[in-house]
Amino acid sequence: MTQLSLKERFQLSRFFKGEKAINEPVTLNHRRIFILPTYRGLNFALLIALLLLIAFVYNNNLIYLLAFLLASLFFISILHSYKTLAGLILNVGHNNAVFAGEAAGFTVHINNPLDIERYNLQIKLEQTQSLTLKPYSKTSIILYSFTTKRGWHKAGTVTISSTYPLGLFRAWSPVQFKLKTLVYPKPANHELPFPQTPNAFVQQGFNQKGADDFSGLTEYHAGDPIKHIHWKAFARGQGLYSKNYGGNHSTEIWLDYASTPGHDTEQRLSQLCRWVIDAEQADIPFGFSIPGLKRLPAQGLNHTQKCLEALALF
Amino acid sequence: MNRAQNKNILIFLLASIGLIVLPHFEHIPNAVFAFFYLLLIWRLIGIWKQNWLPNKLCLFILTVCGLALLYSQYQGVLGRDAGTRLFIMALGLKLLEIKSERDLYVITYLAFIVAASQFLYEQSLLMAAYILFVCSALLATLICINSCKPNPVVAIKTAGLIIIQALPMAVVLFVLFPRVEAPKWMFFNEQYQAKTGLSDNMEPGSISDLGMSDELVFRVKFIGKLPPPRERYWRGPVLSYTDGKKWTQIKKLNFSHYMDKPVFNGTPYQYTLLMEPQDKHWVFALELPVEFTSPVSRNANYQLITSDTPDKRTEYNITSYPNYNTGFITRTEFKDATQLPNKPSDKITQLVKQLQGFDSTPENFITQLLTHFRKEDFHYTLTPPLMEENPIETFLFKTRYGFCSHYAAAFVYLMRVAHIPARVVTGYQGGEYNKIGHFLEIRQADAHAWAEVWLENKGWVRIDPTAAIAPERIEQNINIDQLIASGIINYVPLSENAQQTLDWLKQSQQLWHNLDYSWQRWVINYDNKHQAIFLSSICIDDLKAMLYWLAGLIGSITALLSWLLLYEKRKNILPEMQIYQYFCKKMLKHGLVKAKGEGAKDFGDRIIIEHPEKSIAIRKITDLFIKIHYGKYSTSDDLKALKQLIKHL
Numbered sequence: 001m002t003q004l005s006l007k008e009r010f011q012l013s014r015f016f017k018g019e020k021a022i023n024e025p026v027t028l029n030h031r032r033i034f035i036l037p038t039y040r041g042l043n044f045a046l047l048i049a050l051l052l053l054i055a056f057v058y059n060n061n062l063i064y065l066l067a068f069l070l071a072s073l074f075f076i077s078i079l080h081s082y083k084t085l086a087g088l089i090l091n092v093g094h095n096n097a098v099f100a101g102e103a104a105g106f107t108v109h110i111n112n113p114l115d116i117e118r119y120n121l122q123i124k125l126e127q128t129q130s131l132t133l134k135p136y137s138k139t140s141i142i143l144y145s146f147t148t149k150r151g152w153h154k155a156g157t158v159t160i161s162s163t164y165p166l167g168l169f170r171a172w173s174p175v176q177f178k179l180k181t182l183v184y185p186k187p188a189n190h191e192l193p194f195p196q197t198p199n200a201f202v203q204q205g206f207n208q209k210g211a212d213d214f215s216g217l218t219e220y221h222a223g224d225p226i227k228h229i230h231w232k233a234f235a236r237g238q239g240l241y242s243k244n245y246g247g248n249h250s251t252e253i254w255l256d257y258a259s260t261p262g263h264d265t266e267q268r269l270s271q272l273c274r275w276v277i278d279a280e281q282a283d284i285p286f287g288f289s290i291p292g293l294k295r296l297p298a299q300g301l302n303h304t305q306k307c308l309e310a311l312a313l314f
Numbered sequence: 315m316n317r318a319q320n321k322n323i324l325i326f327l328l329a330s331i332g333l334i335v336l337p338h339f340e341h342i343p344n345a346v347f348a349f350f351y352l353l354l355i356w357r358l359i360g361i362w363k364q365n366w367l368p369n370k371l372c373l374f375i376l377t378v379c380g381l382a383l384l385y386s387q388y389q390g391v392l393g394r395d396a397g398t399r400l401f402i403m404a405l406g407l408k409l410l411e412i413k414s415e416r417d418l419y420v421i422t423y424l425a426f427i428v429a430a431s432q433f434l435y436e437q438s439l440l441m442a443a444y445i446l447f448v449c450s451a452l453l454a455t456l457i458c459i460n461s462c463k464p465n466p467v468v469a470i471k472t473a474g475l476i477i478i479q480a481l482p483m484a485v486v487l488f489v490l491f492p493r494v495e496a497p498k499w500m501f502f503n504e505q506y507q508a509k510t511g512l513s514d515n516m517e518p519g520s521i522s523d524l525g526m527s528d529e530l531v532f533r534v535k536f537i538g539k540l541p542p543p544r545e546r547y548w549r550g551p552v553l554s555y556t557d558g559k560k561w562t563q564i565k566k567l568n569f570s571h572y573m574d575k576p577v578f579n580g581t582p583y584q585y586t587l588l589m590e591p592q593d594k595h596w597v598f599a600l601e602l603p604v605e606f607t608s609p610v611s612r613n614a615n616y617q618l619i620t621s622d623t624p625d626k627r628t629e630y631n632i633t634s635y636p637n638y639n640t641g642f643i644t645r646t647e648f649k650d651a652t653q654l655p656n657k658p659s660d661k662i663t664q665l666v667k668q669l670q671g672f673d674s675t676p677e678n679f680i681t682q683l684l685t686h687f688r689k690e691d692f693h694y695t696l697t698p699p700l701m702e703e704n705p706i707e708t709f710l711f712k713t714r715y716g717f718c719s720h721y722a723a724a725f726v727y728l729m730r731v732a733h734i735p736a737r738v739v740t741g742y743q744g745g746e747y748n749k750i751g752h753f754l755e756i757r758q759a760d761a762h763a764w765a766e767v768w769l770e771n772k773g774w775v776r777i778d779p780t781a782a783i784a785p786e787r788i789e790q791n792i793n794i795d796q797l798i799a800s801g802i803i804n805y806v807p808l809s810e811n812a813q814q815t816l817d818w819l820k821q822s823q824q825l826w827h828n829l830d831y832s833w834q835r836w837v838i839n840y841d842n843k844h845q846a847i848f849l850s851s852i853c854i855d856d857l858k859a860m861l862y863w864l865a866g867l868i869g870s871i872t873a874l875l876s877w878l879l880l881y882e883k884r885k886n887i888l889p890e891m892q893i894y895q896y897f898c899k900k901m902l903k904h905g906l907v908k909a910k911g912e913g914a915k916d917f918g919d920r921i922i923i924e925h926p927e928k929s930i931a932i933r934k935i936t937d938l939f940i941k942i943h944y945g946k947y948s949t950s951d952d953l954k955a956l957k958q959l960i961k962h963l
Contacts, residue, residue, distance in 0.1 A: 025903070040419050043419070044423070047423045047426060047427070051426070051427070051430050054427075054430060054434075055430075056494070058394070058434055059495065059841065060433055060437070061488075061837055061838055061839075061840055061841075062433035062437050062442055062445075062837070062838070063430045063433050063434070064488060065442075065484065065488050066429070066430050066433070066445070066449070067430075068483075068484040068487035068488050068491065069449075069477070069480055069484040070426070071484070071487065072480035072481070072483035072484045072487065073453070073477065075480075075868075075872070076480050076483070077476070079872075079875060079879050079880070080476065080879070082880070083880065086880065089902075111902070111907070119460075119461040119462060119463075119468075120461050120462045121462075130462050131462065132461075132463060136909075164457070164460045164461060165456075165457045165460060165472055166453065166456045166457065166460065167419070167456055167459060
């Protein structure tokens with residue numbers, strides 16, 4: 001483990017945000033674990049004070065003894081709190097790209113290399129999850145973080161905490177990983193027909209007429225491909241509709257930033273994203289062009305992904 | 315998951331609370347007790363039938379009912395009884411309103427207070443053990459609340475473990491925490507159950523069955539030599555006035571400054587006397603007490619009186635001299651000690667004359683009288699016949715069955731007839747010696763009455779007429795033999811086996827009594843005075859030193875505990891193990907975890923399957939490790955090689 005500089009040691013953010021983000025497994029030790037009494041713990045201290053008062057007024061030695069026992073318990077539970085987290089090894093796994101507005105999932109591996117059972121671990125990124133960990137075992141959980149904007153999304157601090165055993169103290173350890181995931185633009189909500197392929201993109205051998213574009217909705221008939229069902233309308237309770245595409249499947253389209261409708265960049269990107277998904281779903285080969293990147297018409301997950309990445313990082 | 319609805323936690327909590335309130339049965343009114351358990355059972359049923367639980371209105375009505383019940387039972391607001399009831403009621407009502415985890419905590423804290431209030435009533439060792447047990451159950455409840463999957467068995471084990479870890483520190487705090495005695499105005503009326511002991515009068519004729527109570531009166535620990543049984547007379551009230559039947563104390567006892575200064579000689583006995591709570595101010599000291607500390611004082615009858623409240627268990631340090639000469643007799647004393655209700659009957663005068671009471675020395679008369687008791691057909695019994703009319707005459711000439719009071723009364727009466735100043739002294743005689751703790755236990759059954767006669771040049775001299783008739787009563791202390799003699803117990807010869815069991819029982823009983831004595835002395839009575847004495851005996855003299863020691867000891871206990879608790883990490887520090895662990899860590903990054911109990915060879919094989927490209931290095935590492943760790947012939951070069959191999963992996 002790297003040494004901390006004096007300045008870093010006294011940074012308050014260490015208590016809440018954790019140390020500098022790193023990308024290797026983190027072992028929780030005294031430098032990363034913090035312990036403070038909870039409200040319940042403070043009330044417990046009040047209880048001890050009350051018992052001491054009773055013992056004092058009545059000059060009762062056994063109540064003194066009970067109060068002292070509870071005070072020692074209070075004190076010793078600090079050590080036990082530390083023990084609930086000490087030695088755990090945290091590491092991050094892979095994660096998948098998401099569309100803006102969705103929750104990004106980050107996989108975190110927790111390894112318990114010691115002979116201590118962890119009865120209650122709370123792991124929090126944006127929401128809290130609880131789990132137990134047997135001695136010498138490991139587990140993985142997925143933590144979700146909500147995304148709003150396209151581009152790289154960085155996960156905040158992963159905080160692992162525990163109030164075991166008595167709930168009087170909370171031990172916590174904030175850990176920052178270099179956790180980031182790609183967020184694609186949010187697909188546009190409204191359906192627009194695929195753009196007509198402008199002449200500039202028509203190359204030899206391409207079917208000029210064959211605009212493989214979305215041309216409207218018709219009522220669903222048995223036998224229509226499932227991919228063409230307009231699920232959004234169905235979800236809105238408007239009945240089953242099939243999307244009709246002009247031309248046949250062998251035709252191809254060009255998705256061009258310049259000719260995409262929209263008030264601003266984000267709207268255009270959002271619309272492009274919609275089209276990319278729709279085209280992928282409809283099995284239509286598409287070409288893709290935004291300033292700085294141009295991809296020849298193609299099909300397949302890899303192609304789609306590359307296009308979406310380009311949109312995300314535009 | 316809402317823990318406040320978790321069945322296991324609720325059952326556990328309710329059970330421990332039921333146990334906590336149970337011993338309060340003796341101290342709180344039955345109605346309050348019943349009301350509390352009604353609420354508890356209601357809540358218990360509510361675990362399965364959620365909608366049977368009271369709503370807000372119903373809860374409000376219950377609260378009003380509870381308060382009304384408290385009001386009807388007790389008018390006060392402050393004080394031990396009122397406080398205890400209030401807390402119990404609050405606990406019961408709170409049980410019906412469990413909504414969140416927070417409520418569980420409130421209930422647990424209330425339960426701790428109720429558990430502590432038990433100590434205001436009873437402080438025995440058994441009660442302390444019981445409360446400790448229920449407190450560990452409460453802690454286990456807290457552990458359950460803070461676990462993902464509540465498991466009562468694991469929780470109670472953990473709670474026990476934490477308590478054991480906390481005990482040393484609690485003891486250190488108990489011993490060293492600066493104690494201040496609460497100012498008097500802060501004391502609430504605290505009534506211990508004072509036990510009725512010896513009474514301040516004696517009426518032997520009206521008792522036909524002397525109770526043989528086993529109740530403890532006081533315990534004595536001697537510093538140095540123990541007095542022989544025949545010197546173990548614990549002086550209580552002195553009864554000088556008689557109306558022929560009843561013997562009572564003289565009211566005016568403030569003439570001590572007219573009295574002669576007693577002369578003491580012989581070896582003194584130094585001892586610590588631990589009195590159980592009493593209803594009278596008497597301190598039963600060995601005859602005759604010389605040195606004692608306030609609030610104890612000696613009255614004109616050489617009896618020790620405490621001016622403090624006697625209803626608390628108290629310890630006194632006293633020195634007594636068995637040989638003493640009280641000097642001359644004052645006029646008042648003489649008048650009191652020769653008082654007779656009316657002219658003695660002819661029969662009695664005849665007897666005194668016959669025993670040379672009128673014409674020889676008092677010493678001679680005493681000897682004659684004691685011989686008379688011994689020679690004639692007198693018997694010692696604890697179940698004498700009733701003697702309503704002329705008890706002394708009836709006893710001397712008719713029944714001739716009696717216990718110590720009969721003999722003492724008759725003896726003193728006859729002395730007075732012969733114009734010898736005499737009086738009855740009551741108190742305790744003997745005491746059972748605890749071999750384990752080396753102290754004497756004096757019980758109610760040791761109550762005794764004897765006579766005191768004033769003799770020229772000797773002062774007041776103790777004469778025990780019972781010793782003449784039943785010497786074993788004095789020499790061996792009251793015991794089973796005597797009960798057999800008086801016919802209370804029928805003697806059945808015991809087989810050897812049963813005798814052994816009896817001996818063993820006796821021994822364990824003594825052990826228990828010793829434990830109890832130490833408990834009372836060292837725990838219950840450890841106040842600021844005792845603390846000062848104890849601490850100065852181990853050279854901690856002032857507050858500063860006390861606090862230093864407190865901080866130092868707590869620090870070292872914490873360090874020791876941390877080391878014990880967090881030891882796990884320092885296990886397996888053999889050098890090759892350390893290196894191998896580094897190897898395992900490296901493998902961890904590749905996603906390979908060495909399972910618990912998996913051998914190095916198996917682990918190596920597993921790695922080779924996953925990463926065949928490294929098979930040569932892995933095999934070498936495994937072999938080297940096995941050679942160093944298990945083999946007999948390994949060199950330091952092997953260790954270096956292992957290190958290198960793993961480094962370059």
